[in-house]
Amino acid sequence: MGTIAQNDLYRLIGDARARGERVVVATVAHTRGSTPQRRGAKMLFFENGETAGTVGGGCVEAEVWAEARETMRSGLPALHHFALTADEASEEGMVCGGTMDIFIDVWQQHRDDGFHHKDTESQNTF
Secondary structure (H helix, E strand, O other), X not given: OOOOOHHHHHHHHHHHHHHOOOEEEEEEEEEEOOOOOOOOOEEEEEOOOOEEEOOOOHHHHHHHHHHHHHHHHHOOOEEEEEEOOHHHHHHOOOOXXXXXXXXXXXXXXXXXXXXXXXXXXXXXXX
């Protein structure tokens, strides 16, 4: 899975909007050192369990996936810090060793005018 082009990002979010589904968006906000993705990389998580894009792969993406599920459930956006130490990276077969801050937010369709940050109306998870 590669980075997601901006026009594809908006198309996929629009498709989810048409289905009335919420979308969790994970965005690489800051990196330091050797990391698998640069600032601005995005990954989308849909209520049906599908994903698009990448924020890094390997153990980082697994951790982001878990945080995205929690964000889908709670609706609370947060900035998460991930350390890719040289020891962890070598155990996973990666060449990384930096740190990443990833902002995870949930967007949902409102009847009135489009996507907004999630409120507490619905508690579905993917």
